[in-house]
Amino acid sequence: MKAILKRENFPSKNIEINISGSKSESNRMLILQAQFPSISIENLSESDDTKVLQEGLKTTKGIVDVHHAGTAMRFLTAYFAAKDGAEIILTGSQRMQERPIGILVDALKSLGAEIEYLKNEDFPPLKIIGKSLQKSEVKIEANVSSQYISALMLVAPMLPKGLKISLEGKTTSIPYIEMTLSLLKSIGIKGSFSNNEISIASVEKIEKTSLVIESDWSSASYFYSLVALSGEKKNFEIALSSFSKDSLQGDAALVQIYDSLGVRTVFDASNRTISLSKKNTELPDSLILDLSNTPDLAQTIAVTCFGLGISCKLTGLHTLKIKETDRLLALKNELEKLGATIQVDESSLNLEKSSKINSNITIETYQDHRMAMAFAPLSLKTNLTINNAEVVSKSYPNFWNDIQKTGVGLELMNFDV
Numbered sequence: 001m002k003a004i005l006k007r008e009n010f011p012s013k014n015i016e017i018n019i020s021g022s023k024s025e026s027n028r029m030l031i032l033q034a035q036f037p038s039i040s041i042e043n044l045s046e047s048d049d050t051k052v053l054q055e056g057l058k059t060t061k062g063i064v065d066v067h068h069a070g071t072a073m074r075f076l077t078a079y080f081a082a083k084d085g086a087e088i089i090l091t092g093s094q095r096m097q098e099r100p101i102g103i104l105v106d107a108l109k110s111l112g113a114e115i116e117y118l119k120n121e122d123f124p125p126l127k128i129i130g131k132s133l134q135k136s137e138v139k140i141e142a143n144v145s146s147q148y149i150s151a152l153m154l155v156a157p158m159l160p161k162g163l164k165i166s167l168e169g170k171t172t173s174i175p176y177i178e179m180t181l182s183l184l185k186s187i188g189i190k191g192s193f194s195n196n197e198i199s200i201a202s203v204e205k206i207e208k209t210s211l212v213i214e215s216d217w218s219s220a221s222y223f224y225s226l227v228a229l230s231g232e233k234k235n236f237e238i239a240l241s242s243f244s245k246d247s248l249q250g251d252a253a254l255v256q257i258y259d260s261l262g263v264r265t266v267f268d269a270s271n272r273t274i275s276l277s278k279k280n281t282e283l284p285d286s287l288i289l290d291l292s293n294t295p296d297l298a299q300t301i302a303v304t305c306f307g308l309g310i311s312c313k314l315t316g317l318h319t320l321k322i323k324e325t326d327r328l329l330a331l332k333n334e335l336e337k338l339g340a341t342i343q344v345d346e347s348s349l350n351l352e353k354s355s356k357i358n359s360n361i362t363i364e365t366y367q368d369h370r371m372a373m374a375f376a377p378l379s380l381k382t383n384l385t386i387n388n389a390e391v392v393s394k395s396y397p398n399f400w401n402d403i404q405k406t407g408v409g410l411e412l413m414n415f416d417v
């Protein structure tokens, strides 16, 4: 499917968009619910990544294919390894088979797990024979993906003595680890995280608990970008639900980041909405940010800065190369087509100030939902086509419907490219 986006006037009337639950929180809660059926979950994510995890959890023997879902791959590896009686072949898309998992597998093996690589050492697919893991201490390299650490934390309550995790190296994506800890605590499991040490207690049973998941801040980022790029359309306002000030999601940092890019956020606690509108302030010449806490915002921010014609220097991006695609390379390729001057290295991106945007460019998405969604708001500045637009379903299946509600000139064409 192609998304053809035309630079048209869009209405300034108030727009309301309801985004579904955070995929990160949903996937954590599903792993916990599988251990403790007394948990009930509301506002679950509608993402493909959540659906594949939910399906996977129904299986105890056989093949589980998580497609592109990183959290499902990592969380299920730990879950099945610690589940006595499970016999699973855990696999994923071609790209998933290129996303490393050796660090997590080694940690689980040191706890006594039985896991075998079926193709390449350190990569999925995996054969997992589940067993009750008896050890209670583990070391793990923490600078490659926080998902390995969250995976261990989520199964820690199943271990008879709980788990002490020692983190080695500089920990990356820390808010996601804190989110895992907060969710464990919210269902009554004791735990702590300080000085590179995480402790999670063992639990047999928990009280009946109901949890309402906050909507997905990473999905909200595309509307922040849209408002930032809405230029002279001063009355343009978007209300998004359901969000609150005390979020567990690191990507709520959008509020501060986009404040400096001219977007005002107003929280309405009574109906849990945020209203985004354009501020009447001057933009900075340049944006300098370390995104090691919020890697999923990198593409949105880079595209916004390009659309606004300001330079940006983004650092802390070392995890981007092992995500759905090499996101640094993908951003460079596609922004260059639009006329950007951009340099990337292993962990940073440097976009130069520019005033010109090429039009009628076709953006490739590299099977990465965030490539499609990050470039869509640029249609307020130029006509563009986005190839394989269906990729958005990995995290936000309703994205194109919702973006259309804002009045953006969008045509979806259902043919192969």
Ligand SMILES: O=C(O)C1=C[C@@H](OP(=O)(O)O)[C@@H](O)[C@H](O)C1
Pocket (backbone or CB within 6 Å): 023, 024, 025, 071, 144, 145, 146, 147, 150, 172, 173, 176, 295, 296, 319
């Ligand atoms: O734990 C999670 O839910 C996630 C952690 C982050 O990954 P890394 O820790 O690999 O950076 C993030 O990019 C991903 O989208 C979701």
Ligand SMILES: C=C(OP(=O)(O)O)C(=O)O
Pocket (backbone or CB within 6 Å): 068, 069, 070, 071, 072, 296, 323, 324, 370, 395
């Ligand atoms: C990196 C992402 O997801 P995952 O690693 O879970 O595939 C993402 O949603 O941007």
